[in-house]
Amino acid sequence: MPADPMVGRLVDGRYQVRSRIARGGMATVYLATDLRLERRVAIKIMHGHLADDNTFKTRFVQEARSAARLSHPNVVNVYDQGQDSDMAYLVMEYLPGITLRDLLKDYTKLTPEQSVDIMDAVLSGLASAHKAGIVHRDLKPENVLLADDGRIKLGDFGLARAASANTSTGQALLGTIAYLSPELVTRGVADARSDIYAIGIMLYEMLTGEQPYVGEAPMQIAYQHANDTVPTPSSKQPSVPAELDELVLWATARDPEDRPADARAMLEQLRAIEPVVRGTGPATGQTTAVLPDGAAQDQPDAAAATAVIGERRAAVAAPKKKPTASGVAALEDHTRRRKRRGYWLFALVLLLAGLAGGTGWYFGSGPGALTTVPAVEGLSPEAAAAALEEAGFESALGEQHDPEVEEGLVSGTDPEGGTQARRGGTVQILVSLGPRILAVPSVEGVPEADAREELSAFEVADETDVRYSSSIERGAVIAVLDADGERVGDEYPEQGALSLIVSAGSIPSVVGTPSAEAEQRLTDAGLDVSFADPAFSNDVAADLVISASTSTDPVRPGDPIVLTVSKGPDLVPLPDVVGESLADAIDTLEAAGFDVQYSFPEAFIGLATVKSMNPGGDTEQIRGSTVTLVATLEL
Structure with missing residues (x-):
């Protein structure tokens, strides 16, 4: 195999590549030394032929961002992400050890107790991701890391997506086909419950040593995921407790609504049944016997036991041949070997008893309880x-x-x-860290119900301040106020207290309308109507409203509004002053409440006589109106 050109290379002037750990579809993982912090790290480098593909590069960077948001003992830590020339890389925690896939290759299947231990760690890490709004989307044994020091961590968030985002894919289905949920197969849509389905398949595989669905082509397997029900692990391995059967069936329900809502819900159920699985709770499954090699197997039923006993009795009752000399030697050698094997078996039984007792103490009252x-x-x-x-x-x-x-x-x-x-x-x-500081959406002019939905990240008071507004429609928001009663700014703390000012619509205009009609319209609008004393109006006819006045600002429903109704024009008698001197005529008309207009030199007013007037005298005219006089000089 040709030498890997990355080995020995210094990435970004900081990470010295030592050796290759693994190679995947998108990237290769190397062991490296962080020269700045003097620690070993795992550096994941995107394959060169994918570096120019923006889709793959986006997914690669997405892995870094998704994983970096998580801080949990059961999630692989991400330290750094960057670009060195045309090479995108991701720096992670280095965990010497094996994957769950390696463990299954070596042991085929695991005991229920071992499966519970691994599932507890995996679900704990996944619960942290789900709580942060992250869906893993590629859960499989290859992504569960078993460190040499006993730590179990979940890694490879390369396909992770935010749970609130649209997680459908228009391309080929992502993730390993053996662990894809029915909704991913049929609709290409994933959420936290899709991760739960993959967890259920992994648990089935750990307990039985095989995957529930197999086929010659990926589409055959995908079809089974979409249309079949995952069998119980005990149908393949009868020693599996009924509680784990039920957990697998719950996690792998074809309808996502029938699965645990997220990893936290499944983890709580796993921990609830753990005492039963370990034998410290009420027994519900089949009885098991511990064989000398430590494997737990179902006890044979009555018919099988009878057959075995019969065979052994027949062997004892068979006639024995007299041994020859060579046969005697062989028999003695065989006896010695049987004695040695007996010692080893006795020692093994003692060891297993000690392990069982130690395990019972560890998980019952010791550090593992x-x-x-x-x-x-x-x-x-x-x-x-x-x-x-x-x-x-x-x-x-x-x-x-x-x-x-x-x-x-x-x-x-x-x-x-x-x-x-x-x-x-x-x-x-x-x-x-305190509340998040969020942008406040602009909801002025928006209907109240829609505004409350847009402001759902904040605590909006149930009670609203309803005011009349000539510019905002009835039921729409006039303004949003903060906890101090001031207009809220562009940003505000998450779940901070807000209140709404909502429009009651505009106050109806009633000037010039009949008083009864005006009163009804204002009452219907929610105002408390009262009347002032009627007043004369030269512009508004009698019994029509001259004005509507309020005493509050702003005006709210239930506030008072006062109407003034017209008595009509103020008519008074107009004296006839024709023939009188201009000076006397002016005095008479002004005393009667009229405005006098004339065109005559002031010096001769006392000598002039009124010849005509407009309007004519001895009529009723509006008080304060103008009377025009025409006068001549009498010599």
Whole structure:
């Protein structure tokens, strides 16, 4: 095999490649040394022929981003991602060990107890991903890493997608065909429940040593996933407990609605049945016997046992031949070998008994026993770590935004407080970063129900401030106010308190309408109508509304509005001043409430006589109207 040109290369001036670990469809993984931090890392380098393909490069970068969002003891840590010339790479935690696929190749199948141990770790890591809104989409034994130090981690988020995003694919189905869920086969759509289906197939394979569906072509297998029901593991391996049968059937239901909602739900059920699987709870499955080689097998039924006993009795009753000299020597040699084998068998039985007792102690009352994770929400990280240590757990720090817990205090743990976890395991302490700061959508002019939906990331008060508005339609939002009653800005804390000002529509215009009609329209609009004293109006006819006035600003439904109704024009008698002196005529008309207009020099007013007037005298005219006089000078 030609030497790999990457071995010995310095990537990005920092990562010295030492040897190749594995090669996959998208990339090759190498062991490297981080020269800056002086530690061993695994560096994943995209294949050169894919580097120019934006789709593959996007998926490669997506893996880095998805995995980097996770911080969990059962997820492979991602340290760095970058580009060196035309080479895209991803730097991960290096875990010397094997994969679950390697383990299955060596042992074919695992015991129920071993399967539960591995599933607990895998589901814990996957629950962290699902909680972060990430769907793995490529779960299979090759992506479960079993480190030499006993750690179990989930890796290879190369096909991961955000759970809130559209996860359908218009291309060929992604992921390994043996673990694809029915909805991925038929519709190309995946969510957290698709991961659960793959977990169920993996559990079946661990318990039975084979996959539930096989075929000569991938489409045959895909067809079975879409149309058949996964059989129970006990139909292939009768020693599998009924509880694990039920767990596999639950996880692999063809309808996603019938599966666990996410990895956390399945993990809780796994931990609930674990005591039964280990034999520390009520027994429900078949009886098993421990054979000298340590394998658990079903005890034979009565008919088979009778047949075996009969065979042994026939062998004992058969006539014995007299041995020859050579036969005597052979018999003595055979006897010596049987004695040696007996010693070994006796020693093996003692060893197995010791292991069984030690295992029972370890998982029953020792470090591996299940115990309740204490609730530490609201404590400082130091106090939370001390509480976990006292309960028998290791702790690791993580962070998450929490709108309710003050920044710097513990907002939760993984596993959650009150749930069961193995003593001595690691519990992640999640320290609050406070609420996320979110963009506030603009909802001015939007109907109230739609505005509340757009503002669902915040706590919008049920009560609204309803006001009349001449520019915003009835039922639409006028403004959004923050907790201080001010108009909210472009950004606001997640689940922060907001309130809405909603339009009651415009106040009806009633000037010039009959008073009864005006009162009805304003009452229907929600206003409290009252009347002022009627007033004369030279512009508005009698019994029509002159004005509608409010005393509140802003005006809300139920506020008062006062109407003033017209008495019509203010008519007064117009004296006839024709023949009078101009000066006397002016005095008379002004005293009667009229405005007098004339055209005559002021110096001769006392000498002039009124010859005509407009309008004519001895009539009724509007108070304050103008009377025009025509006068001549009398000499």
